[in-house]
Amino acid sequence: MLIKSKKDIENLKEGGVIIGHILSKLGQICVAGKSTWEIDKVAEDMIIKARGKPAFKNYQGDPRDLPFPSTICACINEQIVHAIASKKVILKDGDIFTIDIGMTKKGMITDTAITVAIGKVDPKIKELMRVTKQSLEEGIKAVKPGNSVADIGRAIENYVNSQGKYGIVRELVGHGVGHEVHEDPMIPNYYDRKMDGFILKPGMVLAIEPMITMGGWRVKDGDNGFSIDTADGSICAHFEHTVVVTKDGCEVVTRRPCEEKEII
Numbered sequence: 001m002l003i004k005s006k007k008d009i010e011n012l013k014e015g016g017v018i019i020g021h022i023l024s025k026l027g028q029i030c031v032a033g034k035s036t037w038e039i040d041k042v043a044e045d046m047i048i049k050a051r052g053k054p055a056f057k058n059y060q061g062d063p064r065d066l067p068f069p070s071t072i073c074a075c076i077n078e079q080i081v082h083a084i085a086s087k088k089v090i091l092k093d094g095d096i097f098t099i100d101i102g103m104t105k106k107g108m109i110t111d112t113a114i115t116v117a118i119g120k121v122d123p124k125i126k127e128l129m130r131v132t133k134q135s136l137e138e139g140i141k142a143v144k145p146g147n148s149v150a151d152i153g154r155a156i157e158n159y160v161n162s163q164g165k166y167g168i169v170r171e172l173v174g175h176g177v178g179h180e181v182h183e184d185p186m187i188p189n190y191y192d193r194k195m196d197g198f199i200l201k202p203g204m205v206l207a208i209e210p211m212i213t214m215g216g217w218r219v220k221d222g223d224n225g226f227s228i229d230t231a232d233g234s235i236c237a238h239f240e241h242t243v244v245v246t247k248d249g250c251e252v253v254t255r256r257p258c259e260e261k262e263i264i
Helices: 006-028 036-049 123-141 149-162
Strands: 072-076 079-081 096-105 108-117 174-176 183-187 205-208 211-213 219-221 228-230 236-238 241-245 250-252
Touching: 006 036, 006 096, 006 108, 006 241, 036 072, 036 096, 072 079, 079 096, 079 211, 079 236, 096 236, 108 123, 108 236, 123 149, 123 205, 123 211, 123 236, 123 241, 149 183, 183 205
Parallel strands: none
Antiparallel strands: 072 096, 079 228, 096 108, 108 241, 174 183, 174 205, 205 241, 211 236, 219 228, 241 250
């Protein structure tokens, strides 16, 4: 992982404030009857108005991949990541909807995600959302110089396991971010002893993103050629922040306005 310069981090902070504000606004317009395409269009318009560029649109993780066609990853219920926005996909009462969004501004990429409830949602699903959101906070607490990437995964896993029987997705993980959408290292949401040796240092930038299910942890390819879904069809929640390692701990650069007061 590259250590980001002081200027890089200043630009990340500037972009992080903007994308946090944008994601907060997007969460507020997610209502039954609205298509995921409509939300995607608002997201792209807001990013462009902020003089940024959608980081995911036309992204190819590999030259052999099809370019990703949306500004946001628009995942409903059992979809974990990478679902594309569509005029045919309409939010309905009882759904949960994950918006994963990235923005490039001044050459630096920020990445963040939120899961929101659409209308009246089953209390067990609301609890899944709460657990997932808090597990992200537990992972963030483990980010400080001298700790390892494995400490982040351990903190997330221990918290989730303490809250009940949930699946922690293992085949999809967090990652470094900044100059590219995906940078080293991978950041598992469970304890992986192979990551004990990857020590955090000031200037590193991490995208931490627990993906927690109401069933098992295994995944499968979705029907549209992009999405990755839970293999057992169970509901999944997903929260993410971009975090900078500092000399004293860390700074979350993608915090949303009044995030601590959000009703998910």
